[in-house]
Amino acid sequence: xxxxxxxxxxxxxxxxxxxxxxxxxxxxxxxxxxxxxxxxxxxxxxxxxxxxxxxxxxxxxxxxxxxxxxxxxxxxxxxxxxxxxxxxxxxxxxxxxxxxxxxxxxxxxxxxxxxxxxxxxxxxxxxxxxxxxxxxxxxxxxxxxxxxxxxxxxxxxxxxxxxxxx
Amino acid sequence: xxxxxxxxxxxxxxxxxxxxxxxxxxxxxxxxxxxxxxxxxxxxxxxxxxxxxxxxxxxxxxxxxxxxxxxxxxxxxxxxxxxxxxxxxxxxxxxxxxxxxxxxxxxxxxxxxxxxxxxxxxxxxxxxxxxxxxxxxxxxxxxxxxxxxxxxxxxxxxxxxxxxxxxxxxxxxxxxxxxxxxxxxxxxxxxxxxxxxxxxxxxxxxxxxxxxxxxxxxxxxxxxxxxxxxxxxxxxxxxxxxxxxxxxxxxxxxxxxxxxxxxxxxxxxxxxxxxxxxxxxxxxxxxxxxxxxxxxxxxxxxxxxxxxxxxxxxxxxxxxxxxxxxxxxxxxxxxxxxxxxxxxxxxxxxxxxxxxxxxxxxxxxxxxxxxxxxxxxxxxxxxxxxxxxxxxxxxxxxxxxxxxxx
Numbered sequence: 417x418x419x420x421x422x423x424x425x426x427x428x429x430x431x432x433x434x435x436x437x438x439x440x441x442x443x444x445x446x447x448x449x450x451x452x453x454x455x456x457x458x459x460x461x462x463x464x465x466x467x468x469x470x471x472x473x474x475x476x477x478x479x480x481x482x483x484x485x486x487x488x489x490x491x492x493x494x495x496x497x498x499x500x501x502x503x504x505x506x507x508x509x510x511x512x513x514x515x516x517x518x519x520x521x522x523x524x525x526x527x528x529x530x531x532x533x534x535x536x537x538x539x540x541x542x543x544x545x546x547x548x549x550x551x552x553x554x555x556x557x558x559x560x561x562x563x564x565x566x567x568x569x570x571x572x573x574x575x576x577x578x579x580x581x582x
Numbered sequence: 583x584x585x586x587x588x589x590x591x592x593x594x595x596x597x598x599x600x601x602x603x604x605x606x607x608x609x610x611x612x613x614x615x616x617x618x619x620x621x622x623x624x625x626x627x628x629x630x631x632x633x634x635x636x637x638x639x640x641x642x643x644x645x646x647x648x649x650x651x652x653x654x655x656x657x658x659x660x661x662x663x664x665x666x667x668x669x670x671x672x673x674x675x676x677x678x679x680x681x682x683x684x685x686x687x688x689x690x691x692x693x694x695x696x697x698x699x700x701x702x703x704x705x706x707x708x709x710x711x712x713x714x715x716x717x718x719x720x721x722x723x724x725x726x727x728x729x730x731x732x733x734x735x736x737x738x739x740x741x742x743x744x745x746x747x748x749x750x751x752x753x754x755x756x757x758x759x760x761x762x763x764x765x766x767x768x769x770x771x772x773x774x775x776x777x778x779x780x781x782x783x784x785x786x787x788x789x790x791x792x793x794x795x796x797x798x799x800x801x802x803x804x805x806x807x808x809x810x811x812x813x814x815x816x817x818x819x820x821x822x823x824x825x826x827x828x829x830x831x832x833x834x835x836x837x838x839x840x841x842x843x844x845x846x847x848x849x850x851x852x853x854x855x856x857x858x859x860x861x862x863x864x865x866x867x868x869x870x871x872x873x874x875x876x877x878x879x880x881x882x883x884x885x886x887x888x889x890x891x892x893x894x895x896x897x898x899x900x901x902x903x904x905x906x907x908x909x910x911x912x913x914x915x916x917x918x919x920x921x922x923x924x925x926x927x928x929x930x931x932x933x934x935x936x937x938x939x940x941x942x943x944x945x946x947x948x949x950x951x952x953x954x955x956x957x958x959x960x961x962x963x964x965x966x967x968x969x970x971x972x973x974x975x976x977x978x979x980x981x982x983x984x985x986x987x988x
Contacts, residue, residue: 580621
């Protein structure tokens with residue numbers, strides 16, 4: 417894996433805060449040349465260090481019904497490939513938003529999104545559970561999202577400083 | 583109006599102001615206060631006028647305080663502050679600035695750096711003493727000198743010198759009545775810092791004229807590119823310097839009012855007398871939080887300083903692009919651009935910027951000699967707010983240019 421140098425690391429931190437920041441702004445903030453920043457970003461995009469520029473959405477504020485479940489999955493690893501093949505099989509389903517290999521009581525944590533409970537339940541019973549190496553599943557529906565990717569959805573820490581102070 | 587019951591009925595009651603100490607009566611309300619009132623009624627303002635971090639106190643610090651309260655740590659501490667806190671301050675100053683203070687006899691925890699400065703002045707001033715104050719500077723030094731019975735003597739510093747104090751400038755203002763020199767580097771409002779080479783000739787003058795120095799180093803952690811050099815660390819200066827600092831700026835702890843003073847045991851002991859008869863001790867919960875900040879807060883502090891540094895680059899570039907001359911501030915979190923070329927006084931500039939473009943910044947004139955013609959812009963605000971403010975300032979300067987051409 418490529419060693420991410422200091423400039424790249426700082427660029428990543430600043431883009432993680434706000435993906436819309438331009439190379440010009442990033443260069444100013446970091447005291448670097450704009451070209452240097454552009455090259456760093458292009459390189460990181462090419463290397464899949466930056467995988468995608470996404471928007472963090474608080475869907476609770478949108479009139480659009482959807483449910484998310486975190487499913488703990490126990491599986492039997494395959495000879496020679498371990499968990500890779502089965503993880504791939506699972507993450508290819510469009511309903512699956514994320515898949516993590518975990519240490520602890522289960523093997524994979526699978527985040528599934530659907531329009532309603534039935535849709536998620538159907539996915540688990542019809543797609544996930546029947547996979548040969550899947551030993552068990554435990555479905556946890558999320559009730560409310562408070563924080564995601566370091567962003568607090570209902571941040572109560574407002575800037576209440578005086579307008580002018582010494 | 584309070585009724586004066588001791589007066590015979592029917593007699594005209596005296597004006598309350600006639601009761602006030604003449605020392606207090608001579609103090610003018612601060613220009614910052616006046617500007618605050620002006621800004622207070624307006625809406626949707628972007629403020630570059632705030633002299634405090636835009637970060638909340640790091641959570642681990644708040645949490646340590648909450649936990650201590652839950653355990654009932656709510657009593658007085660010793661007058662000089664919890665021994666653990668004073669030890670923490672001593673080892674912090676040693677590791678960061680190469681200063682060796684005895685926590686038992688040379689350190690006192692105070693209610694903010696402000697109390698420490700007040701204590702130092704009150705412990706030292708005899709009526710009529712002259713107190714030398716490089717300006718532009720933090721707005722309180724001159725008024726609290728006057729309240730303490732001293733005579734403030736401003737020493738103008740200049741943009742061409744990047745607002746550094748020079749030995750010549752200092753020497754020119756020294757008289758037989760000069761006693762104390764108040765230093766504040768990194769500087770509010772100019773962002774100037776002093777290197778060891780800058781300090782050495784100053785130290786010679788201080789020694790030659792036998793001055794005592796109060797060195798307000800509240801912004802010591804906020805330097806960009808070079809480390810802060812404490813005046814106290816210069817050869818021979820430790821015994822004649824009262825180092826004042828606190829937690830407000832480095833650890834985003836303004837409201838906690840936690841500061842400290844360090845110095846010669848006799849000076850600290852004199853300050854402690856005033857402290858114990860006035861405030862008794864700094865708030866115990868604040869002391870717990872301060873200790874936590876010193877013990878586990880360095881990483882978070884570095885992160886905040888890094889962020890200020892990014893915004894410093896943004897504001898300097900933005901102000902220059904807007905057409906204002908701006909030296910590069912090396913410390914604190916203020917840019918101090920010149921508005922002299924616009925044909926307005928700093929007060930007129932700031933007022934119009936506020937009224938017409940809804941950006942609040944502080945006119946340089948409120949910071950004393952040498953401040954006229956400048957504007958203090960705090961960059962302790964978010965990148966998006968800074969960008970918006972800089973655009974508005976650019977538009978305002980363009981309008982001013984057109985006005986001058988017509």
